[in-house]
Amino acid sequence: xxxxxxxxxxxxxxxxxxxxxxxxxxxxxxxxxxxxxxxxxxxxxxxxxxxxxxxxxxxxxxxxxxxxxxxxxxxxxxxxxxxxxxxxxxxxxxxxxxxxxxxxxxxxxxxxxxxxxxxxxxxxxxxxxxxxxxxxxxxxxxxxxxxxxxxxxxxxxxxxxxxxxxxxxxxxxxxxxxxxxxxxxxxxxxxxxxxxxxxxxxxxxxxxxxxxxxxxxxxxxxxxxxxxxxxxxxxxxxxxxxxxxxxxxxxxxxxxxxxxxxxxxxxxxxxxxxxxxxxxxxxxxxxxxxxxxx
Amino acid sequence: xxxxxxxxxxxxxxxxxxxxxxxxxxxxxxxxxxxxxxxxxxxxxxxxxxxxxxxxxxxxxxxxxxxxxxxxxxxxxxxxxxxxxxxxxxxxxxxxxxxxxxxxxxxxxxxxxxxxxxxxxxxxxxxxxxxxxxxxxxxxxxxxxxxxxxxxxxxxxxxxxxxxxxxxxxxxxxxxxxxxxxxxxxxxxxxxxxxxxxxxxxxxxxxxxxxxxxxxxxxxxxxxxxxxxxxxxxxxxxxxxxxxxxxxxxxxxxxxxxxxxxxxxxxxxxxxxxxxxxxxxxxxxxxxxxxxxxxxxxxxxxxxxxx
Numbered sequence: 232x233x234x235x236x237x238x239x240x241x242x243x244x245x246x247x248x249x250x251x252x253x254x255x256x257x258x259x260x261x262x263x264x265x266x267x268x269x270x271x272x273x274x275x276x277x278x279x280x281x282x283x284x285x286x287x288x289x290x291x292x293x294x295x296x297x298x299x300x301x302x303x304x305x306x307x308x309x310x311x312x313x314x315x316x317x318x319x320x321x322x323x324x325x326x327x328x329x330x331x332x333x334x335x336x337x338x339x340x341x342x343x344x345x346x347x348x349x350x351x352x353x354x355x356x357x358x359x360x361x362x363x364x365x366x367x368x369x370x371x372x373x374x375x376x377x378x379x380x381x382x383x384x385x386x387x388x389x390x391x392x393x394x395x396x397x398x399x400x401x402x403x404x405x406x407x408x409x410x411x412x413x414x415x416x417x418x419x420x421x422x423x424x425x426x427x428x429x430x431x432x433x434x435x436x437x438x439x440x441x442x443x444x445x446x447x448x449x450x451x452x453x454x455x456x457x458x459x460x461x462x463x464x465x466x467x468x469x470x471x472x473x474x475x476x477x478x479x480x481x482x483x484x485x486x487x488x489x490x491x492x493x494x495x496x497x498x499x500x501x502x503x504x505x506x507x508x509x510x511x512x513x514x515x516x517x518x519x520x521x522x523x524x525x
Numbered sequence: 526x527x528x529x530x531x532x533x534x535x536x537x538x539x540x541x542x543x544x545x546x547x548x549x550x551x552x553x554x555x556x557x558x559x560x561x562x563x564x565x566x567x568x569x570x571x572x573x574x575x576x577x578x579x580x581x582x583x584x585x586x587x588x589x590x591x592x593x594x595x596x597x598x599x600x601x602x603x604x605x606x607x608x609x610x611x612x613x614x615x616x617x618x619x620x621x622x623x624x625x626x627x628x629x630x631x632x633x634x635x636x637x638x639x640x641x642x643x644x645x646x647x648x649x650x651x652x653x654x655x656x657x658x659x660x661x662x663x664x665x666x667x668x669x670x671x672x673x674x675x676x677x678x679x680x681x682x683x684x685x686x687x688x689x690x691x692x693x694x695x696x697x698x699x700x701x702x703x704x705x706x707x708x709x710x711x712x713x714x715x716x717x718x719x720x721x722x723x724x725x726x727x728x729x730x731x732x733x734x735x736x737x738x739x740x741x742x743x744x745x746x747x748x749x750x751x752x753x754x755x756x757x758x759x760x761x762x763x764x765x766x767x768x769x770x771x772x773x774x775x776x777x778x779x780x781x782x783x784x785x786x787x788x789x790x791x792x793x794x795x796x797x798x799x800x801x802x803x804x805x806x807x808x809x810x811x812x813x814x815x816x817x818x819x820x821x822x823x824x825x826x827x828x829x830x831x832x
Contacts, residue, residue, distance in 0.1 A: 268543075270537065270543050271543055271544050272543075272544075274529075274531060274532055276528065276532065277528075284586070284665060284701065285585070285665050285666040285667060286666060286704075287666070287702060287703070287704055289697075289700055289701060289702045289720050289721060290699070290700050290701070290720075290722060290744060292723075293720075293721040293722045293723035293741075294722050294723070294744070294745075295723075296723035297722060297723045297724065297725075299549065300549070300550060300551060300552055300723055300724050301552045301723075301724060301725050304551060304552065304553045305776075324535065324538050327538050327539060327540065328538070328539070328540065328541060328542065328543065328549070329541075329549050330540070331549075331551060348535065348538075349535075352532065352533075356526055356527065356528045357527065357528055358526060358527030358528075360527075361527060361528060361532075361533055364533055365533070441755075445754075445755040445756055445757070446755075447751075447755075447757050447761045447764070447765060448765060448768065449761075449764065449768075488743070488745050488746075488769075489725070489746075489768075489769035489772045489773050489783075489785070490745070490746060490765040490766065490768050490769035490772075491768075492772055493768050493771060493772045494768065
């Protein structure tokens with residue numbers, strides 16, 4: 232263990248070389264639906280409990296199952312209606328359990344990255360061979376189901392080991408969603424290859440909005456609009472850092488509830504109509520940023 | 526450091542669910558459901574009527590809303606009783622004023638202790654759903670199957686004795702089940718349970734003791750979740766219910782009948798400073814042309830007839 236993980240070079244918000252997004256847009260907006268599968272009776276990880284209650288945790292499990300039966304379809308239609316593709320944080324076992332959901336996302340032109348095998352299997356405590364196994368499983372499973380080679384990683388239930396970032400870079404993945412230090416992409420120090428941290432977000436994640444900050448649906452919608460307005464305006468400043476990134480991380484069992492989806496649709500309508508948003512996928516944002524880094 | 530090799534084995538990784546209770550189903554690809562009178566949204570109020578023994582049990586777990594202080598916890602005991610004496614009747618008045626019949630999920634102890642309540646519910650045409658014995662009657666893994674079977678029977682017997690009708694529906698405390706619960710409920714002859722929140726319409730489950738329908742009672746749209754857990758105001762609650770209704774009514778035009786559950790707690794919603802806003806919400810819902818207030822049994826029967 233080390234007190235300083237040596238993840239990246241320090242860079243202050245003032246005095247950076249400016250980032251420019253396509254067509255002069257000031258804020259790159261990407262939507263990250265978490266398409267997940269949680270197991271009813273997963274094995275125990277010695278470092279983290281999967282369910283708060285003894286198995287079966289009926290409410291915990293069923294709430295998340297709502298995503299695949301109901302929430303995804305509602306959320307995905309709203310996103311498509313307003314022109315937002317998804318960059319999917321995928322429990323790759325969903326490809327096996329409920330291929331309908333994965334195929335729907337593929338047909339909508341969404342991008343997939345790995346969020347582990349199940350969101351009830353954690354990386355804590357894995358040795359290197361075990362961690363390689365879940366990365367290789369992720370690459371192979373998503374390629375088989377969608378034809379896409381995954382380019383990114385969001386650790387399953389945000390469980391990492393100190394070698395995760397080096398390993399995903401070694402396997403050729405381009406981006407990680409696990410680091411929250413910036414509003415622009417950043418290169419991460421890895422042993423081999425190149426890995427870029429793309430701004431994801433816990434602060435405006437619907438899970439935080441509804442279960443950490445206990446926001447009402449309309450308050451959460453207002454929060455997303457404020458986040459966008461500020462990032463879009465900082466991205467326009469002459470003396471500013473240039474284009475910013477806003478991620479909207481979603482769980483359709485939360486945002487796809489009938490009392491939340493309406494206010495959320497207004498957010499997408501607002502951002503799409505604003506004119507300053509570059510609505511993109513995670514991979515497109517990483518590519519555009521890298522082209523300017525040389 | 527490494528994990529046991531079994532941690533990277535996935536014995537249930539296959540097409541479909543990781544259990545045998547129900548198959549996967551997409552809400553938007555099912556045959557349309559028709560409610561009576563071509564209504565678009567079935568509104569299903571469920572009031573929980575609960576008695577908390579002042580000596581709480583933590584086996585298998587302590588129920589939400591239970592006693593919190595050292596004995597005697599008069600404050601929580603009596604505040605819950607306020608809901609039973611007064612809050613319930615404020616809620617019933619709100620629904621009866623618009624001619625709505627609703628479901629009331631009762632502990633068996635309510636029937637034993639307060640037969641006048643059961644009489645009022647029967648007289649109002651409301652449905653009694655079984656809701657365990659009392660608030661020490663929680664279910665989770667660790668409760669012996671024989672004890673769970675006895676708990677279910679005791680609840681049904683008490684409610685049948687007081688009301689003259691055996692309940693058709695079951696709601697577990699905190700929607701918490703053991704692995705045995707679905708088959709024990711089917712074995713007890715119940716037609717439906719309300720514990721699984723994974724859907725927005727009734728759907729069939731299969732158990733070794735036969736079939737049972739799950740009627741999803743959205744916990745996120747409950748007064749407990751919005752007002753007690755998330756600490757939002759009753760006005761915000763009412764806005765969220767109106768927004769939910771609006772979305773579902775809109776979806777019903779394109780797809781199929783929809784269902785809006787309202788899970789209510791008398792000691793939360795039945796307070797003087799909240800009930801006016803709640804009454805206004807009920808009136809607003811009753812004015813919507815597509816709204817059909819119904820009991821769980823009515824919704825179940827209508828769903829069964831149209832699928």
